[in-house]
Amino acid sequence: xxxLYEFNLKTNxxxxxxxxxxxxxxxxxxxxxxxxxxxxxxxxxFIQSGKKTWITPDGExxxxxxxxxxxxxxxxxxxxxxxxxxxxxIFFIPDDFIRQVVIESELTHRYNEVQSSVIRxxxxxxxxxxxxxxxxxxxxQHNPSKHLLKLKFKELILxxxxxxxxxxxxxxxxxxxxxxxxxxxxxxxxxxxxxxxxQDFAKLTHRSxxxxxxxxxxxxxxxxxxxxxxxxLKYARMRLLTTEENINExxxxxxxxxxxxxxxxxKKYYGLPPQQFRQQNAVLAS
Numbered sequence: 001x002x003x004l005y006e007f008n009l010k011t012n013x014x015x016x017x018x019x020x021x022x023x024x025x026x027x028x029x030x031x032x033x034x035x036x037x038x039x040x041x042x043x044x045x046f047i048q049s050g051k052k053t054w055i056t057p058d059g060e061x062x063x064x065x066x067x068x069x070x071x072x073x074x075x076x077x078x079x080x081x082x083x084x085x086x087x088x089x090i091f092f093i094p095d096d097f098i099r100q101v102v103i104e105s106e107l108t109h110r111y112n113e114v115q116s117s118v119i120r121x122x123x124x125x126x127x128x129x130x131x132x133x134x135x136x137x138x139x140x141q142h143n144p145s146k147h148l149l150k151l152k153f154k155e156l157i158l159x160x161x162x163x164x165x166x167x168x169x170x171x172x173x174x175x176x177x178x179x180x181x182x183x184x185x186x187x188x189x190x191x192x193x194x195x196x197x198x199q200d201f202a203k204l205t206h207r208s209x210x211x212x213x214x215x216x217x218x219x220x221x222x223x224x225x226x227x228x229x230x231x232x233l234k235y236a237r238m239r240l241l242t243t244e245e246n247i248n249e250x251x252x253x254x255x256x257x258x259x260x261x262x263x264x265x266x267k268k269y270y271g272l273p274p275q276q277f278r279q280q281n282a283v284l285a286s
Contacts, residue, residue, distance in 0.1 A: 050086030
């Protein structure tokens, strides 16, 4: 699974970067119909051309020209369409930067826990103008100063938390201000279905590998590999019982590298191969 943030740092796309903040004009390269990406940083995406669909356990989020979404740090599957060139302005913003801006604003907010990993931004003229105005920075001969770039990213955060039309995103920003570091349990529950390794999860939770291993053991009381396998198998069981997806699709959606590996693990854990398990439970339910 590709790291979207680090991928964009290395490309020749138009971009501006400062202390983890990254503003890039992302253009899709034709490839697989479905691909996986993850990022240790949150990001906004403002769609300029083409379309895509972000796929998460919460549902599917199709986007087209003029749409804007916010993706929490973590992993997503993306369905690609190649009828026309896809282009988006993407703003990567670390937790620490959001936390600092919210704290400095001295605003207070009552918020609920945010469940969605992808948040569709509601139409707002000021946000649209902001996104379109940022394009001008790519047209200048010289890049803006780091101080100015930080102010522009700060402006984006303040537009969200002082507005009233994206309450779920506002709640998420205020929740980050409450926590000194990423909530390990929340991050793991939102990303266990994706094919990330221990180093990826450590980076995603803003910890060293050794700190991640220690904190994970304290929170879950077991090893990472065992926990991931059990969580993925339970999710696969749910899909077998509630969808008509074939076994290959269930394996893919549940985060297994191959269908054969999924079948072996499922049989060992539940006592039956996936297809036989589905058929037996269908009979019992009828």
